[in-house]
Amino acid sequence: MKVVFERPKSLQATKTHYCPGCGHGVIHRLVAEVMDELGIQDKTIGVAPVGCAVLAYNYFDCDMQQAAHGRAPAVATGIKRALPDRVVFTYQGDGDLAAIGTAEIVHAAARGENITVIFVNNAIYGMTGGQMAPTTLVGQKTETSPYGRDPQIAGYPIRVCEMLATLDGPSFLARAELTDVKNINKTKSYIKKAFEMQLSGKGFSLVEILSPCPTNWGMKPKDAVDWVKNEMVKVFPPGVFKEPKEG
Amino acid sequence: MEKVLMKGNEALAEAAIRAGCKCFFGYPITPQSELPAYLAREMPKRGGVFLQAESEVAAINMVYGAAGAGVRVMTSSSSPGISLKQEGISYLCGAELPCVIVNIMRGGPGLGDIQPAQSDYFQATRGGGHGDYRTIVLAPSSVQELVDLVYDAFDLADMYRNPVLILGDGILGQMMEPVVFKERPARQLPPKDWATTGKMGRQKPNVINSLYLDPVKLEEHNLKLFKKYQEIEAKEARYEILNGDDAEYFVIAYGICARIAHAAVEMAREEGIKVGLIRPITLWPYPKKAFEEVLPKAKAFLTVELSLGQMVEDVKLSVEGRAPVYFYGRTGGMVPTAEEIFEEIKKMRGLS
Amino acid sequence: MSKIIIDKDRCKGCGLCIEVCPKKVLFFDNDMVNVLGYHPVAAKEGCIACGFCATVCPDVVFTIYREEKGGK
Numbered sequence: 047m048k049v050v051f052e053r054p055k056s057l058q059a060t061k062t063h064y065c066p067g068c069g070h071g072v073i074h075r076l077v078a079e080v081m082d083e084l085g086i087q088d089k090t091i092g093v094a095p096v097g098c099a100v101l102a103y104n105y106f107d108c109d110m111q112q113a114a115h116g117r118a119p120a121v122a123t124g125i126k127r128a129l130p131d132r133v134v135f136t137y138q139g140d141g142d143l144a145a146i147g148t149a150e151i152v153h154a155a156a157r158g159e160n161i162t163v164i165f166v167n168n169a170i171y172g173m174t175g176g177q178m179a180p181t182t183l184v185g186q187k188t189e190t191s192p193y194g195r196d197p198q199i200a201g202y203p204i205r206v207c208e209m210l211a212t213l214d215g216p217s218f219l220a221r222a223e224l225t226d227v228k229n230i231n232k233t234k235s236y237i238k239k240a241f242e243m244q245l246s247g248k249g250f251s252l253v254e255i256l257s258p259c260p261t262n263w264g265m266k267p268k269d270a271v272d273w274v275k276n277e278m279v280k281v282f283p284p285g286v287f288k289e290p291k292e293g
Numbered sequence: 294m295e296k297v298l299m300k301g302n303e304a305l306a307e308a309a310i311r312a313g314c315k316c317f318f319g320y321p322i323t324p325q326s327e328l329p330a331y332l333a334r335e336m337p338k339r340g341g342v343f344l345q346a347e348s349e350v351a352a353i354n355m356v357y358g359a360a361g362a363g364v365r366v367m368t369s370s371s372s373p374g375i376s377l378k379q380e381g382i383s384y385l386c387g388a389e390l391p392c393v394i395v396n397i398m399r400g401g402p403g404l405g406d407i408q409p410a411q412s413d414y415f416q417a418t419r420g421g422g423h424g425d426y427r428t429i430v431l432a433p434s435s436v437q438e439l440v441d442l443v444y445d446a447f448d449l450a451d452m453y454r455n456p457v458l459i460l461g462d463g464i465l466g467q468m469m470e471p472v473v474f475k476e477r478p479a480r481q482l483p484p485k486d487w488a489t490t491g492k493m494g495r496q497k498p499n500v501i502n503s504l505y506l507d508p509v510k511l512e513e514h515n516l517k518l519f520k521k522y523q524e525i526e527a528k529e530a531r532y533e534i535l536n537g538d539d540a541e542y543f544v545i546a547y548g549i550c551a552r553i554a555h556a557a558v559e560m561a562r563e564e565g566i567k568v569g570l571i572r573p574i575t576l577w578p579y580p581k582k583a584f585e586e587v588l589p590k591a592k593a594f595l596t597v598e599l600s601l602g603q604m605v606e607d608v609k610l611s612v613e614g615r616a617p618v619y620f621y622g623r624t625g626g627m628v629p630t631a632e633e634i635f636e637e638i639k640k641m642r643g644l645s
Numbered sequence: 646m647s648k649i650i651i652d653k654d655r656c657k658g659c660g661l662c663i664e665v666c667p668k669k670v671l672f673f674d675n676d677m678v679n680v681l682g683y684h685p686v687a688a689k690e691g692c693i694a695c696g697f698c699a700t701v702c703p704d705v706v707f708t709i710y711r712e713e714k715g716g717k
């Protein structure tokens with residue numbers, strides 16, 4: 047019998063604390079599958095954020111560091127500079143990466159820091175109970191934008207890939223959506239590409255993943271997936287924003 | 294052994310390289326700029342990493358990453374920058390990561406000025422970050438001692454898996470003095486088998502972390518840290534007593550201030566006042582023992598600081614009301630002269 | 646021939662797999678409550694081992710095998 051699917055060995059057997067239908071679980075699995083496929087589990091060090099994925103260090107079966115809120119790119123920089131032949135990735139939410147950690151991500155990208163960033167954009171602060179994130183859509187209701195995000199008061203969502211694409215440092219920037227089988231597979235192919243960039247020393251790579259948070263969006267899992275597809279994608283167009291020229 | 298004339302900041306940097314520091318992360322600020330500049334020149338030539346971070350916040354978190362990866366790592370800054378590093382210091386303590394943090398103090402609060410000060414004593418010894426933690430704090434008073442303490446700082450950090458702060462000031466950092474970089478026998482240090490280096494064949498992943506969601510676990514963790522701090526208090530407190538043998542009065546001062554205070558003590562001695570100097574070398578753990586030593590014969594204490602009175606609280610805690618404790622300080626980057634301190638010594642004698 | 650193994654105690658009942666299954670062989674087993682407190686997913690006959698369910702499942706509930714071509 048041929049194995050069509052099994053748990054990747056870079057993912058621990060532990061059950062996760064994520065809510066039903068949460069995108070984090072799928073993204074963890076994709077990262078672990080890529081680690082397996084590239085044979086890098088033994089030399090990879092991951093950096094967990096502050097956010098719903100704070101316990102990622104219990105889930106990945108590789109060495110892990112837990113970073114202060116938003117500081118994962120700086121922590122990863124420290125690891126990578128100390129051990130340049132290891133593979134280093136951060137796993138960060140939108141609040142972590144695009145609000146409190148904006149300086150750290152921009153400068154890691156600008157330096158072309160040879161790390162890989164897995165950026166989970168769920169347009170909300172999941173862990174703290176659904177407050178407005180830097181990626182919250184205009185009009186989106188959250189705990190702290192109860193009447194819908196009003197640009198007059200709270201400005202506009204940040205498009206991280208587009209912003210970082212203005213820099214010379216990044217080698218690979220892509221945005222994917224966790225909506226259906228095809229797009230989940232595409233997400234994985236981006237993640238793989240991002241790690242390959244690091245392995246070939248090309249510098250900073252980031253994959254932004256539009257990911258459902260059914261709990262704090264107040265939706266059923268299926269509806270949350272549809273909301274990614276119908277609403278988030280309009281504001282955050284998926285695609286590749288930067289990649290090395292062929293040849 | 295060869296003596297070389299060096300600025301404090303540069304001597305510190307050279308000592309760090311010789312002590313095996315592999316990575317330095319920092320953000321520019323006066324008056325410590327010669328230190329990163331020296332490392333920017335030397336680190337690449339000598340197999341190390343120098344990286345200018347985008348902020349002190351980033352720098353201290355780079356320190357966290359590199360320390361967690363098992364290498365010797367240092368950052369340096371001055372007061373406002375050290376304020377920004379507090380978050381990272383709290384995490385480093387929680388995750389028990391060894392590193393060396395240099396604070397070449399300047400006047401505050403706020404942007405203050407760039408003149409020498411000792412007004413970050415509370416921040417250094419009480420912890421400016423959140424949580425139940427301690428950092429070892431070393432306070433050299435000469436360029437030579439600065440160099441020697443850099444080696445100790447890295448060793449202490451590794452021995453106890455804890456950040457070590459070196460507290461200097463603008464004068465010490467800028468001062469040129471002859472120094473010898475002594476070859477030191479390698480200390481027996483615990484292996485860094487906890488470091489996240491990639492599993493590299495290891496069965497279980499290593500995790501660097503300061504999160505313990507279960508309060509039972511966090512209390513356990515904090516009690517473990519506390520035990521470590523108690524051990525440090527028992528073993529690592531350091532001080533020097535000068536002119537102490539027949540002394541009835543004592544001046545307490547650290548760092549550069551201790552040198553000025555010592556000059557004042559010498560002046561007082563010439564006038565026949567039996568005064569000695571207690572110079573704490575570790576500010577945490579605070580050398581209470583020095584006070585136990587002299588209390589039987591001490592009539593009064595005078596604390597002198599480049600602040601409006603911070604260490605004086607530790608002096609009072611050490612004296613425990615058994616003798617009067619006086620204070621003299623200048624602040625905002627002003628430095629007292631030996632004559633000013635001499636006057637205060639005379640006052641102390643008159644009052645007690 | 647294919648074989649699908651469902652680690653029922655991992656299932657959180659989000660239903661994403663049920664939506665995506667082209668053969669509509671997955672359903673909630675309402676007679677059972679797993680350790681997490683959910684009615685876990687179960688499978689009827691007819692799975693073609695396409696792996697879609699495993700791809701969308703956030704909780705790594707499925708292990709899927711397929712008979713190799715030419716094998717039995």
Ligand SMILES: Cc1ncc(C[n+]2csc(CCOP(=O)(O)OP(=O)(O)O)c2C)c(N)n1
Nearest residue numbers: 096097098115139140141142170171172173
């Ligand atoms: C310095 C600091 N500020 C605030 C918090 C509280 N906090 C924890 S998680 C979080 C937001 C996380 O949101 P995001 O990064 O989007 O991750 P998600 O939970 O959505 O995956 C905040 C504000 C903290 N832990 N530390």
Ligand code: SF4
Nearest residue numbers: 064065068098172259
């Ligand atoms: S709150 Fe949202 S992001 Fe966090 S685990 Fe639940 S569904 Fe996922």
Ligand code: SF4
Nearest residue numbers: 666692693695696698
């Ligand atoms: S493998 Fe395909 S056919 Fe089989 S249960 Fe899963 S989705 Fe349905």
Ligand code: SF4
Nearest residue numbers: 656657659660662702
């Ligand atoms: S997708 Fe996974 S967790 Fe959700 S119902 Fe199906 S098996 Fe259960």
Ligand SMILES: [Mg+2]
Nearest residue numbers: 139140170172
């Ligand atoms: Mg979020």
